[in-house]
Amino acid sequence: MNDHSVFNPTGVEVEQAETMPHSIEAEQQLLGAILTNNDVYDRVAAIVGGQHFFDPVHTRIFEIATARIAKNNLASPVTLKAFMEDDEGLKELGGPAYLVRLAGAAVSSFAVRDYAQMIYDLAVRRDLIRLGRDISAKASKVDVKSEPKEQIVEAEQALYKLAEQGQTEGGFQSFLRAVTDAVNVANAAYQRDGGLAGISTGLADLDKKLGGLHPSDLLILAGRPSMGKTSLATNIAFNIAKAYKRGTKPDGTEGALDGGVVGFFSLEMSAEQLAARILAEASEISSHKIRQGDMEEHEFRRFVEAAKALEACPLYIDDTPALPISQVAARARRLKRTHGLDLVIVDYLQLLRGMSDNRVQEIGEISMGLKAIAKELAIPVIALSQLSRQVESREDKRPQLSDLRESGSIEQDADVVMFVFREEYYVEREKPSDDRLDEMAGWQERMSRLHGKAEVIIGKQRHGPIGTVELSFESQFTRFGNLIKPWQQGEDSGY
Incomplete structure (x- = not known):
């Protein structure tokens, strides 16, 4: 199972409540690449958002970095440190030193789109698992107000909503195309x-x-x-x-x-x-x-x-x-x-x-x-x-x-x-x-x-x-x- 052990100097095991599909390493590589080179963000912004990260600390790092880059400010381990010094989750991972380790361990910005796509795909899998559990839970609970036909319509709408979120082909296209x-x-x-x-x-x-x-x-x-x-x-x-x-x-x-x-x-x-x-x-x-x-x-x-x-x-x-x-x-x-x-x-x-x-x-x-x-x-x-x-x-x-x-x-x-x-x-x-x-x-x-x-x-x-x-x-x-x-x-x- 993936965990933060590579970057966890205190040796504290971060317990995962569930064995949901995820890749901590892909998230670390993507965040490290962004903190090393902010231009990388533009290549992945259309694919991945803060909600797609499995680890809540990674979500917060990504969102703070996004907010700074949107204002044309630098997002680096040094600038993010000021915003995250009191973050309890980050403290568990070794505090601001974790940000430095993220940036230092980023192998290459060349593969960031692949990492972003992987993070997105795993997030969709987690959503599908949750949706499946919701459908199962609702179906097993016999309720007068919730007719099976309505449950099918609700499930369909939730699935289509999930499918629509992944439309990454949008944005500008060249005049030649x-x-x-x-x-x-x-x-x-x-x-x-x-x-x-x-x-x-x-x-x-x-x-x-x-x-x-x-x-x-x-x-x-x-x-x-x-x-x-x-x-x-x-x-x-x-x-x-x-x-x-x-x-x-x-x-x-x-x-x-x-x-x-x-x-x-x-x-x-x-x-x-x-x-x-x-x-x-x-x-x-x-x-x-x-x-x-x-x-x-x-x-x-x-x-x-x-x-x-x-x-x-x-x-x-x-x-x-x-x-x-x-x-x-x-x-x-x-x-x-x-x-x-x-x-x-x-x-x-x-x-x-x-x-x-x-x-x-x-x-x-x-x-x-x-x-x-x-x-x-x-x-x-x-x-x-x-x-x-x-x-x-x-x-x-x-x-x-x-x-x-x-x-x-x-x-x-x-x-x-x-x-x-x-x-x-x-x-x-x-x-x-x-x-x-x-x-x-x-x-x-x-x-x-x-x-x-x-x-x-x-x-x-x-x-x-x-x-x-x-x-x-x-x-x-x-x-x-x-x-x-x-x-x-x-x-x-x-x-």
């Missing part, structure tokens, strides 16, 4: 014959405007009720999951060559309702007929065949209501680890929960959390959002950025903000009475012009133009599609 990444993205688009840099939504005109769905982007899809937000989101999810092909990418990594694995957080609809919508689209049978069970035999056969074809689609639905944003992150990470993950869709943002009691702050926390998930997992995140009622009071019902409900932070955090708008919905409700023939003729003309059409208004886009994309909308199948323009008649619209 950033430029290389940018060139690789452009090259990927170029290899697709001027196609997309991101994942195709399966809607050609929308893809042209967005360039596909880009990794690390937060896309907000907003609209008033009955505009078709969920329908458009399920259409995109289905198109991407259906096109999924796995293989070796040009950079040599394994992943999606086309389409992708989709995680769908449905906080409003049940998984079964969402599946019924996707089946209606795939089988071209009205969702109303599916719900009523009012199908002909050939339609039912087509419905079953569509269901079989969809079985292999990598579309995963989580319909837990009122999810906290931390759980969305945890579940997305778990899905990425187990099945892979290329796109997350949240339906809808206002139904998630944050930590704050203030609603505006809570929405801000949720939108920041969703952007963080997109960046951390390097995937696009589409979050649906409600719009405020002020849209209804305007003459022109087309939504705009100021209509985003409850917080300006949604608009701020999003890379793309899109609005779904179906003018047909509003005109349909303006139907004049049958005896007003002139008005009826005008209304019918408007309805025929607007029938089966929808607009996706791009109100904000960080990497591209704003504008409107026209799509077709078949309400009976809740399906959006590519709108064939008059000059494209007779052509294949693609996809």
